[in-house]
Amino acid sequence: MMDILWILWTLPSVLAIEEMLMDSTTATAELGWTVYPVSATADSSISWEEVSGYDENMNTIRTYQVCNVFDANQNNWVRTKYIQRRGAQRIHVEMKFSVRDCSSIPGVPGSCKETFNLFYYESDSDKATKVFPPWMENPWIKVDTLAADESFSQVDLGGRVMKINTEVRSFGPISRKGFYLAFQDYGGCMSLIAVRVFYRKCPRTIRNGALFQETHSGAESTSLVLARGECIPNAEEVDVPIKLYCNGDGEWMVPIGRCMCKAGHEAVENGTVCRACPSGFFKTAQGDEKCLQCPINSRTTNNGATNCVCRNGYYRTDSDPLEMPCTTVPSAPQNVISSVNETSLMLEWNPPRETGGRDDVVYNIICKSCGGGRGGCTRCGDNVQFVPRQLGLTETRVFISDLRTLIN
Numbered sequence: 001m002m003d004i005l006w007i008l009w010t011l012p013s014v015l016a017i018e019e020m021l022m023d024s025t026t027a028t029a030e031l032g033w034t035v036y037p038v039s040a041t042a043d044s045s046i047s048w049e050e051v052s053g054y055d056e057n058m059n060t061i062r063t064y065q066v067c068n069v070f071d072a073n074q075n076n077w078v079r080t081k082y083i084q085r086r087g088a089q090r091i092h093v094e095m096k097f098s099v100r101d102c103s104s105i106p107g108v109p110g111s112c113k114e115t116f117n118l119f120y121y122e123s124d125s126d127k128a129t130k131v132f133p134p135w136m137e138n139p140w141i142k143v144d145t146l147a148a149d150e151s152f153s154q155v156d157l158g159g160r161v162m163k164i165n166t167e168v169r170s171f172g173p174i175s176r177k178g179f180y181l182a183f184q185d186y187g188g189c190m191s192l193i194a195v196r197v198f199y200r201k202c203p204r205t206i207r208n209g210a211l212f213q214e215t216h217s218g219a220e221s222t223s224l225v226l227a228r229g230e231c232i233p234n235a236e237e238v239d240v241p242i243k244l245y246c247n248g249d250g251e252w253m254v255p256i257g258r259c260m261c262k263a264g265h266e267a268v269e270n271g272t273v274c275r276a277c278p279s280g281f282f283k284t285a286q287g288d289e290k291c292l293q294c295p296i297n298s299r300t301t302n303n304g305a306t307n308c309v310c311r312n313g314y315y316r317t318d319s320d321p322l323e324m325p326c327t328t329v330p331s332a333p334q335n336v337i338s339s340v341n342e343t344s345l346m347l348e349w350n351p352p353r354e355t356g357g358r359d360d361v362v363y364n365i366i367c368k369s370c371g372g373g374r375g376g377c378t379r380c381g382d383n384v385q386f387v388p389r390q391l392g393l394t395e396t397r398v399f400i401s402d403l404r405t406l407i408n
Helices: none
Strands: 017-023 034-036 049-054 060-067 076-079 091-099 115-123 141-147 165-171 178-185 189-202 205-207 210-212 225-228 235-246 252-261 265-268 273-276 334-341 344-350 368-370 377-379 385-387 397-401
Touching: 091 115, 091 141, 141 165, 178 189, 189 235, 205 252, 210 235, 210 252, 252 265
Parallel strands: none
Antiparallel strands: 017 189, 034 076, 049 060, 060 189, 076 178, 091 165, 091 189, 115 141, 115 178, 205 210, 225 235, 235 252, 265 273, 334 344, 344 397, 368 377, 385 397
16 A cells, blocks of 8 residues: 655644634623532532632633532533534634642542543534433533643632643534533532633635635644635736635645736735836736836836837837837948949948947848939849848948949
8 A cells, every 4th residue: 555645834824713602701790501410509509600710810700610529429510501603613612720639638538530521512502401401421522531730739818829721622523503512520629710612714815816715614623624716906827726725723724826917017015916017117927027117218108017118219129028128220331332343342331330229230231223214223133142141231241243234
């Protein structure tokens, strides 16, 4: 069997979006979660109890605590209110809690615990009662057993000196409209200080010249959710259809394809905008290149130009690149000398004083036959020979032979 190695890479960091579904620390009144079992009298508690407490910043918050460590076979539950999932497929739960060190409690039996369980139950409506769902692992689905990294043991006159632990767990896929969370204590002394429930989304972003909208993370921690991109204004797609993948942590990964700015536009603001070339600048083709300033003796007539037009009296040849300056007609050749020998002629000259801005000046020889009573000049016959040639001369001399002698 052949092993296949997949390499995935995450793009430069843009923080994932955390959409809050529930936050117990923002409650302005009692949380009112459901506990099991319920005490027989109002002045006693045999299960989780809601009390006012303080977070690490000494802000007043509502918490749940339990401490039935002297009785064995504990099974104490507290259930949140109904939480709508709002399209999320994977849920994250952040819990802040403190746990008393069992060894610090005098006379505690061996049944004392320093852990608790987290469960969830899906439902399409808020239909829970005091007895439904049943307070047992099935139909509840267990997420994990949580243990404290640090437990507290000291006690002073003002109360316990607590050490707060923070743990995050996630679960999915979920498909119903909402869910409940439940926390099970089975013989510990602890306080559930804060619970935040949220899901993650990959944020709206521009990558490789394309816009990607907010995208929900997948149902599993390893899920990759495909998102199609749309080229930003004045950009065009190249290669394959552009796409990104949103991973389970709300991070964009595995970019495929790209968009590039059209001709007449350049990428600015870290590639998030294709801006039209300003007046006096141009860009000939799609790509990552910047706009170029118009060459000498040329100009643009508007923003977003793909070329610069030559000013009056200046020109380009068909083979001149658009980046080349426009040039004008060279001045006449200088010091033309001719040497005639019957029907042949050696013609020599010096280059023009002004080349018009070109370094590829060539010369054409015009041969005409004049006189003979015809009242004008006509083109020489095809029998006249030019060495090295008649048109496109790069040298400043030419030998002409087989000329016709004019007889008076």
